Amino acid sequence: MSSIAPEQVITSPRLRPQETNTFVIFGASGDLTRRKLIPALYNLAVAKLLPEGFHVVGIAVTPMKDESFREEMCQAVKESKEATAFNEEVWRDFALGMHYITAEFDAPEGYEKLHALLSEIETEHENPDNRLFYLAIPPSFCGTVISRLGQHGFVSPQAHRGKGWTRIIVEKPFGRDLASAQKLNAEIHTVFDEEQIYRIDHYLGKETVQNLMAFRFANSIIEPIWNRRYVDHVQITAAETLGVEHRGRYYEEAGCLRDMFQNHLLQLLAIIAMDPPVRYGGSSVRDRKSDVLRAVIPINPENLGEMAVRGQYGAGIVDGHRLPSYRDEEGVNPKSNVETFVALKLFVDNWRWAEVPFYIRSGKRLHTKVTEIVIQFKRVPHMFFQLSSEDQMEPNLLIIRIAPDEGISLKFGAKVPGPAMRLRPVQMNFSYAETFQVQPATAYETLLLDAMEGDPTLFNRSDAVEHAWELLEPLIDIWAATKPFHPFPNYASGSWGPTTSDLLLERDGRAWRNPPASPLQSRVGVEPSGIVP
Ligand SMILES: NC(=O)c1ccc[n+]([C@@H]2O[C@H](COP(=O)([O-])OP(=O)(O)OC[C@H]3O[C@@H](n4cnc5c(N)ncnc54)[C@H](OP(=O)(O)O)[C@@H]3O)[C@@H](O)[C@H]2O)c1
Structure with a gap:
């Protein structure tokens, strides 16, 4: 399928703020x-x-x-x-x-x-x-x-x-647990009113994250299918190919849950799952996002193994280079049990999403640098084509690429040309760069301008920050107090994380979509066949 043709080059319609500061x-x-x-x-x-x-x-x-x-x-x-x-x-x-x-x-x-x-x-x-x-x-x-x-x-x-x-x-980070976030909120509130406080999460300033809202709420074909009747499950992946680099000391204090989930990934979840706000701006968007975080079923320590996976990267060979394990990085304790990978299965327990799993994963030194959201739709109720073993029928997938190569793809089944009724999945692509032919503003540009104009829509409110901590705190506490069941390191640099992450979905008859590296990325192949000793 060809890409949507660029119809016109759109330049920013934004005007400079009227008032200076x-x-x-x-x-x-x-x-x-x-x-x-x-x-x-x-x-x-x-x-x-x-x-x-x-x-x-x-x-x-x-x-x-x-x-x-x-x-x-x-x-x-x-x-x-x-x-x-x-x-x-x-x-x-x-x-x-x-x-x-x-x-x-x-x-x-x-x-x-x-x-x-x-x-x-x-x-x-x-x-x-x-x-x-x-x-x-x-x-x-x-x-x-x-x-x-x-x-x-x-x-x-x-x-x-x-x-x-x-x-x-x-x-960010806004606190390092619920108590410190509440304390910081209280300290700020003694001096500033909530309307004056802009808690920044640069993820929310990304063009594609904002486009998620445009895609969902400016297109009438999306809303009717954006719910438990049509969606089988949702995957959110934020994968880095880099390790902790020079930030070992910081990472030892943070770990993946604090670094990625408390802010960026739970915010993405909130935007994907939220109900339509009455308007863009003011408290409307933030109210609907808070509703989602309030509706997430708390992680139950009793069945942690079925809901959460942690990992830490070992050494590996990537692009022919041997890379060190996390424990060998500068500033890291050689016996560290800090997680560099997390996969969670969460449920948003409300009318729209009851029983639809949201699988969310993030990690360092993974196979491909990518942040994407995959909406997998349910299979058709009855497949009346007489399919042979050569036909590959996959469920419809909507892939929203946040970075790199920002864009949206839809995978659907099509007939293979020829006299027989043969089916194959094909893909329809929209690429931001190709369509608009402009470099989008960086997240900080968008957010700084919003703050100058007094628009808090893309900033976090105190209740959302505290909900996010509330949700993750049981996991943070248990992981801090216990050694991992499979000793760290448990995944090789350049892989897609620990095998337990795959099992998280396999148990439900599902699988992660592991996207190939973008053509823009330098690494093409890896040889991560297990942990390199
Ligand atoms: N760097 C990033 O990419 C990034 C991304 C997301 C969030 N953040 C967050 O942004 C914040 C700043 O990060 P950063 O990486 O810029 O930190 P940084 O490089 O350590 O900079 C800290 C700044 O604070 C100043 N400072 C520290 N103690 C001071 C004191 N007692 N009195 C006066 N000045 C003092 C330092 O001044 P001197 O250098 O003069 O000592 C420096 O200008 C952190 O909360 C971090 O989590 C950073």
Whole structure:
């Protein structure tokens, strides 16, 4: 089947925010600022989507002057794979609005300097006192910075000191369990109202994740079949080919459940399973997503083996290279039982989805880098064609590719040309890149602009964050307290995870769809025949 023809090239209809603001980054010398935030802001500047008079104030402990901060960030943009081609003129204008304060988060001097600098910027440029604070800092400092912002008078209830607004963006991870997430929510709520808080999960800013909502709710053919009558089961896969790389120390504290499931994957589940909201925006979308998380049947410790699988990668040979096991990575305990792979079977216990399994898996050092959602539909009730053993009839599959090669495919049965009635599955493809011929905005561009415009739709609300922790906490606790039944490592680098992950579906008469590597990926073949000793 041929792809849908590109009908027209669509450029972003987004307009620049009408009101300007000052964007204050706590942690401005860190990795996130350098790799994501400044490149995203620069891209917005290139696209003329930043408001007139926009300024950035960076704060961190590394001593820097405005000029050296601008130079550092210029280098970051030039090195970034996500930034659009470097444009000297755009950068010069953008950089003129960049400032830096050297300060310890706990010390009052930094906040006093910030007060003075914000007033100076707002007075000199006749800007309203709209301020967007971004916490690009280790989670352990969030409470400190938030309470200092409160103590130093940056936030009054409803934030209307003058005519301006105050908002805060908080990075993931949001807590490391239910109790710490509740504590952080309580700390933020003593200073900020919920409407001012933007808990960011960059997955939700991805173009294809938003397209999931467009696909479901802007097409009348989808909604009638999006339920337990027609859907056999749903698979969500978020697979990485990379290992933990230089993040071993962080990963030892996090593990796959915290790193991927608590935020990204449960959010994807919520978008796939949610009921139609009354409108896009405000609390409508977030209410419907919360309903889904509330409806997920809690994981029962009694039958954990049938609902959850954990794994850890061993060594393996990928593209002819021998790769180390997780336990041999830098910063990792050589006896670590931290999981680098998780597969779960969950049920959303409501009218629409009762008894439909949602199989969700994620892992590092897997065979293919891919994030996709597969909706497998039920077989036809009666197959009246006289099929031979050569006919391959598969159930209809709807494959929504989040990354890479963003797009949607539908697999269905077709007649093989010829005099006999022979059937074969074929595929109809929609490719984002081919159809629209534009590079989609990065997730951070979308989300930063949303926060500037006061649109919280794609950000997490406190109840959703807490529901997600509530759901995973029993599993986190049991896995922390017990050794894995099959000793780690239990899957080879370059494989599709432990065999118990396949069994999770085989027991139900189903199988994972293991997609081939994209042609864009360098790795073509692997030889992972078990754990390499
Ligand atoms: N990096 C990513 O790709 C990524 C992705 C998703 C989420 N996140 C989240 O984003 C947050 C930041 O991550 P990151 O990777 O950017 O961390 P990072 O590289 O360690 O940066 C931390 C920043 O905080 C500053 N800092 C730390 N302690 C300070 C103190 N006492 N006083 C003043 N400044 C202090 C550091 O300043 P100095 O450098 O000057 O010491 C640095 O600017 C974390 O919550 C992380 O989980 C990061």
